[in-house]
Every structure is written in structure tokens, then in C-alpha cells.
Amino acid sequence: MTDEHAESATALPLVAVLMATHNGAEFVEEQARTILDQQGVDVRLIVSDDGSTDATLEILRGLGDERVVILEPGRFGTPQSNFLRLIRDADVAGATAVALADQDDRWHLDRFQRQLALIAEHELDAISSSVTAFWPQPDGSERSEYLEKSQPQTELDYLLESAGPGCTFVLTAASFQFVREVIEAHPLVDETVPHDWIVYAIARATDRRWRIDPTPTIDYRQHGANATGANMGLTAAISRARRLASGDYRRQCASVARLAAALATGETGARLERIAPLFERSDRGSRAALRRLVPELRREPAERRWLDLVLRLGLW
Numbered sequence: 001m002t003d004e005h006a007e008s009a010t011a012l013p014l015v016a017v018l019m020a021t022h023n024g025a026e027f028v029e030e031q032a033r034t035i036l037d038q039q040g041v042d043v044r045l046i047v048s049d050d051g052s053t054d055a056t057l058e059i060l061r062g063l064g065d066e067r068v069v070i071l072e073p074g075r076f077g078t079p080q081s082n083f084l085r086l087i088r089d090a091d092v093a094g095a096t097a098v099a100l101a102d103q104d105d106r107w108h109l110d111r112f113q114r115q116l117a118l119i120a121e122h123e124l125d126a127i128s129s130s131v132t133a134f135w136p137q138p139d140g141s142e143r144s145e146y147l148e149k150s151q152p153q154t155e156l157d158y159l160l161e162s163a164g165p166g167c168t169f170v171l172t173a174a175s176f177q178f179v180r181e182v183i184e185a186h187p188l189v190d191e192t193v194p195h196d197w198i199v200y201a202i203a204r205a206t207d208r209r210w211r212i213d214p215t216p217t218i219d220y221r222q223h224g225a226n227a228t229g230a231n232m233g234l235t236a237a238i239s240r241a242r243r244l245a246s247g248d249y250r251r252q253c254a255s256v257a258r259l260a261a262a263l264a265t266g267e268t269g270a271r272l273e274r275i276a277p278l279f280e281r282s283d284r285g286s287r288a289a290l291r292r293l294v295p296e297l298r299r300e301p302a303e304r305r306w307l308d309l310v311l312r313l314g315l316w
Helices: 003-010 028-036 056-062 079-089 111-122 173-185 195-205 233-246 248-263 266-280 284-297 301-313
Strands: 014-021 042-049 068-070 097-101 126-129 131-136 142-147 170-172 210-213 218-221
Touching: 014 028, 014 056, 014 079, 028 042, 028 056, 042 056, 042 079, 056 068, 079 173, 079 195, 097 111, 097 173, 097 195, 111 126, 111 170, 111 210, 170 173, 173 195, 195 210, 195 248, 248 266, 266 284, 284 301
Parallel strands: 014 042, 014 097, 042 068, 126 210, 131 218
Antiparallel strands: 097 170, 126 170, 131 142
């Protein structure tokens, strides 16, 4: 066997990791090291920074690792806009798969080995996972809790929710390229909608095969500056109620439904064309029609009950 063939036979799969940062100096080094130390793969960590005024970029540059690529910093205003910039602009040439990363978590070092094996075993287009949320305590200890995201997927769950945190997503190169093309060019992509929800909706509406793994792949850090957190407790419930009352969540659902309807084909496309207008109205008839769809719109039984309640009460 020639040296060239030997190198080819032992080459590890390359995963391009897209990380959005903003004033993440407190945690970004720990996160970056758990990405760069992933077992059984090569990694390219591509960073887009949104106007950090702390040492975030200095810390990343100080790693002295050529696998870290920092795009021209900019001002994007929100995490979702920063991630959409990464999806559009990151150089993922040669990558077997593409993953998304927050700036403040800790990844299990066998994460990509597990997720790539499941993609191959089940012939998937994308995968995500449940997480272990953790809360650092004042005494230096940590409190942790398993957050299940892997309830069975339903026909229309992508119209109301993502497949869990985007920081657990891994897409095959082909699936990522399709998502990129939609985000680059489709006029119905709404940058006020969370990026992970957009990615999931694009994939599911176009019949990409997506699995949500019950085994956590990351430790999902919870702290006061989370852009999106564990969605637990009274504070989270109050925040959700306010979003519902403001109409913001319903507007986001409408945006996702319009995009999904435009992308889907066949009977799925025709059905989504009928469903999408229901999210643009708040009258009794549209709420009654959505109540009939509740079993298809949310994965978790408790979330189905919550959705049915707010529709019955007219809070939608």
C-alpha cells in the first residue's frame, strides 16, 4: 500500500463546527477545548463573533490551534442572526458533517463518534439529542438534570418547536448544503425565528430523516445570560405566557409554517398550504382547527396539554 493510500485509509471524518459568540470569555475556552478534543474525528471550529467587548476572540486566538477559524467579526444583534451568518458563510469544504455550537457548554468527548455512528446505522440526514442541563452553584458544586428532548417525533412538530437545542445538531454535508441554499436564497426565511427551529423545519418539511437521540451529548450550561435556556420553572412559564399574549410566538409559528409549505411537495405541501393560514389568525375557528391538530404539533404530552389549554382559553 502506498503512503497516499495508507493515509486515505486512516483519515478521520471531518466535522465542521459553527460557533456563534458574544461576550463569552467566561466559558468559551472550556467549550472550545471540548470541541477540539473530540474523539475519533477531525474538527474545524468556525467562529462568528457578534461585537464582543470582552476577551472572547483573544482567548480563541490564544489557543494557538490552526483548526480554529475566526470569520470577520460583525454586529448581528441576535444569536439567531449570527448563526444564520455562519450557515451562509462558513467554509465547510471537505466536511463529512456540520454541527452547531453555543459558546458556553461542555461537550462529551465521544459526542461525534456516537452521532456519526447513528447517522450511518440509521441512514439519517441529521441528528440531535437530549441534554444534561447543569447549574453551577456558589460553593463550586453543580446541580444537574436530564432534559429529555427525544419524545417520538410527530407529523407536524416542526411547525411549533425545534428538535431540542441547536447545539446538539449534526447534519450530513448534503443536508447542510440544502439547508444553506434555502437560508441563503428563500424569501420566507425569517431571521427573528430561532435558527435551530428554522433548520429543523427545513429538514423535516422536505422529508429529511432526523433522529432525536435520548442519550445526552452535551452538558448544557444554565446561567443568567443564556439566550435560550432549559425552559423550566415559574420564570420560564411566565415568559412563555407573555410571548403567547403578545402574539410573538404565533407570528413565529406562522413564519415557519409559510416556509415549510413553500418547501414541501406532494400531499405534505398541499396539507401545509391548508394549515399555514391557521397560524396567521386568532379567531375561534382557527383555534378550533389547531386544537384538532394538537397531537401532531407537539412531541411531549405535557406540551400538548398546555397548547390545548391556551387554544381553548383564547390566549393564542
